[in-house]
Amino acid sequence: MIVDSAAEFDVRDYLRMEMMPHFLCPGCGHGIALRALLWAIHELEIDKDKLAVVSGIGCAGRLSAYIDANTFHVTHGRPLAYATGLALARPDLHVVVITGDGDCLAIGGNHLIHACRRNLKLTCLMLNNEVYGMTGGQVSPTTAETRLTTTTPLGNSEPNFDACALAAAAGASFVGREVTHHVPKLKELIRAGLEHPGFAFVEVLSDCTEIFGRKNELGSSAEMVLRQKSELRPSAYRDTVDTPFRSNELPTGILTKTERPEYGAAYRKAAAVQRANKASADANKGKA
Amino acid sequence: MNAVDKALSPKAALRLISGNHACALGAIAAGCRFFAGYPITPSSEVAERLSRLLPEVDGVFVQMEDEIASIAAVIGASMGGVKALTATSGPGFSLKQENIGYAAGAEIPCVIVNVMRGGPSTGMPTRPAQGDIMQSRWGSHGDYPILVLAPASVREIHTETLRAFELAETLRTPVVLLYDQVIAQLTETVELVDVEGSARAERKWASGPREAYQPYAANEDRIPAMSRPGAGYRVHTTGLNHAENGFPTQQPEAVARNLGRLLAKFDRHRDAIDSWQAIGCENAEVVIVAIGISARAATRALDIARAHGVRLGLFRPITLWPFPETALREATKKARAVLVPEMNAGQLSLEVERILGGKRVDAVHRFNGEPIAPAEIAERAETLAKESK
Numbered sequence: 001m002i003v004d005s006a007a008e009f010d011v012r013d014y015l016r017m018e019m020m021p022h023f024l025c026p027g028c029g030h031g032i033a034l035r036a037l038l039w040a041i042h043e044l045e046i047d048k049d050k051l052a053v054v055s056g057i058g059c060a061g062r063l064s065a066y067i068d069a070n071t072f073h074v075t076h077g078r079p080l081a082y083a084t085g086l087a088l089a090r091p092d093l094h095v096v097v098i099t100g101d102g103d104c105l106a107i108g109g110n111h112l113i114h115a116c117r118r119n120l121k122l123t124c125l126m127l128n129n130e131v132y133g134m135t136g137g138q139v140s141p142t143t144a145e146t147r148l149t150t151t152t153p154l155g156n157s158e159p160n161f162d163a164c165a166l167a168a169a170a171g172a173s174f175v176g177r178e179v180t181h182h183v184p185k186l187k188e189l190i191r192a193g194l195e196h197p198g199f200a201f202v203e204v205l206s207d208c209t210e211i212f213g214r215k216n217e218l219g220s221s222a223e224m225v226l227r228q229k230s231e232l233r234p235s236a237y238r239d240t241v242d243t244p245f246r247s248n249e250l251p252t253g254i255l256t257k258t259e260r261p262e263y264g265a266a267y268r269k270a271a272a273v274q275r276a277n278k279a280s281a282d283a284n285k286g287k288a
Numbered sequence: 289m290n291a292v293d294k295a296l297s298p299k300a301a302l303r304l305i306s307g308n309h310a311c312a313l314g315a316i317a318a319g320c321r322f323f324a325g326y327p328i329t330p331s332s333e334v335a336e337r338l339s340r341l342l343p344e345v346d347g348v349f350v351q352m353e354d355e356i357a358s359i360a361a362v363i364g365a366s367m368g369g370v371k372a373l374t375a376t377s378g379p380g381f382s383l384k385q386e387n388i389g390y391a392a393g394a395e396i397p398c399v400i401v402n403v404m405r406g407g408p409s410t411g412m413p414t415r416p417a418q419g420d421i422m423q424s425r426w427g428s429h430g431d432y433p434i435l436v437l438a439p440a441s442v443r444e445i446h447t448e449t450l451r452a453f454e455l456a457e458t459l460r461t462p463v464v465l466l467y468d469q470v471i472a473q474l475t476e477t478v479e480l481v482d483v484e485g486s487a488r489a490e491r492k493w494a495s496g497p498r499e500a501y502q503p504y505a506a507n508e509d510r511i512p513a514m515s516r517p518g519a520g521y522r523v524h525t526t527g528l529n530h531a532e533n534g535f536p537t538q539q540p541e542a543v544a545r546n547l548g549r550l551l552a553k554f555d556r557h558r559d560a561i562d563s564w565q566a567i568g569c570e571n572a573e574v575v576i577v578a579i580g581i582s583a584r585a586a587t588r589a590l591d592i593a594r595a596h597g598v599r600l601g602l603f604r605p606i607t608l609w610p611f612p613e614t615a616l617r618e619a620t621k622k623a624r625a626v627l628v629p630e631m632n633a634g635q636l637s638l639e640v641e642r643i644l645g646g647k648r649v650d651a652v653h654r655f656n657g658e659p660i661a662p663a664e665i666a667e668r669a670e671t672l673a674k675e676s677k
Contacts (some may be wrong), residue, residue, distance in 0.1 A: 016524075019535065030356065049517075049518055049519070049522060052368075052517050052519055054364070059298065064524070065535065065536070066525050069522055070517035070518070070521075070522055070523065071365055071522075071523075071525070072364075072524075072525045072526075073524065073525065073526035073536075074360070074363075074364075074390065075360070075386055075387055075390050075525065078360040078387065081353075081356065081357035081358075081360035081361050081364070082360045082361065082363060082364035084324075084350070084352070084357070084360075084361050085322065085324055085350075085360065085361030085362055085363065085365035085368070086364035086365060086368045086517075087364075088322070088350060088361070088365065088368040089348060089364070089366075089368040089369075090365075090369070090370070090517065090518070092369035093518065110353050110357070110445055111357055111360075113353075114352075114353035114357070142409065191537070239664065267343075267350075271342075271343030273341070274343050274344065275344060275346070
């Protein structure tokens, strides 16, 4: 049983309980990620009325419907683009995007790199389960090589994306990665992302147990979560596991954090200067 | 202020401007405060003008990474309660279709300008066409309602932009403003109406207690009140088929009820929606049905034919979709035949044939990038008048 360190946090305060039971498969890591997000929101005392959650299509995309906030379940791959319009038009809202590896990196890849570059205040939570779960288990841009999926019956022969490296290369001012195994650490990372005054990209390594795990004989959901420590090699466990690291170890925690102008504020500032200049020019014209 | 300054002032009544410029000014006057777009010929001037105009009125202009992102950002801004516009041309319009369907299904107001250029594919970017008449109505998948307005002059682009926002906001729907490259880049002296942005009909906003609010309630007027994020309603908006409460459903009765309400929602508002111009139709031998630059040419064709002793009429749908069917039937009641000049291989003529079933409908189809000349329309109409005596 998980005991929340913030004792007053009750996840039900942030969920639409009338939507229960949820539709996630037993053992799916997405529920853990959702809990961590809501915990972080609770700790930051973000007003639910001012919280807007935009999600795309796929298992991750369905999470928005469970959150008691202003929620927008939009088209496949486009939540960052919808969120860009919403956040620019309504800077008073706290806008969070929930997306999956296919939604964010394949069909929505263009929006991700430009959101990273633009640096609008948004928090993008990408739940990476290495597979298109909703459509039955096809290969995704993050599926590891040799893995079996319904469209890689011979084993995946494409290299996979390192989403965090991609986001950092595209200029994201905040990039982080965490695993669902360690909920408080995940909550801390999401919280740091929510607090970041610019675009924050947070990758959550989540497990698809029913489809991906079963196809690749990765064991029970508990075994899959434990495997996050021994095989994924997140840096959070570098000191705690005794088996040797593999070469594809994935760094976790905050990977990039830089300060640069937030797009919306920079735009509004430039516009205000233009209005002021115009007003004084008009006033001078009136005098002449 | 000297005379030139006055002429350039957005408050001047008389101005020499292009169609795309008129669209930008109309959007500002309508209260549009968000534009997202992607450069594409021949619509880019709408974006360029608004990139200057919007910051002056505390609005937001953003050039997005692609056409899909542009319509998505526009819908996102409108979900936030801000009037929003995007502008594009054929290839970009194709790319936007999935999200236009989202706006129609989730009932998010927005205005999409589509300046028609030669097609298919990249086609002829700088040449006019009218090949998106059907795409503007049927471009997205599934069954959905949409409004399409087809102005035929620079002045009308201005007035129809105002009307597009009014219809989008009050009926909670995407509205397509459809005009061709000629009208878009034509420069005309126009008297701008309503430049001060007088009070216009606004979106119906949710009021009352949260518990009693249904985001897709089947009201008497079939237009559900929208909730503004931050107002405490905390609703769910989705592209999945949804029930009155906004949440996804696959229950056949609920889908039939809610999608049925959506598909029928314009029926009770046709007085506000329908708009057309009929010239000399009451005693015409042949009625010409045309939009945009083809309608402008047809107006001249009426004079040419009259000089030859042939009475022509012109029926010009200004609201193209839903097509003003009743008005067309009325306008062509006494005509022996109908001629549809259009810059495509046959789109408007199909709809006219469908509505007028039985009446002779001929067409002039042109898809080589050249507008149809008035003399050509007059000649075909005169021949048609003789043949159908």
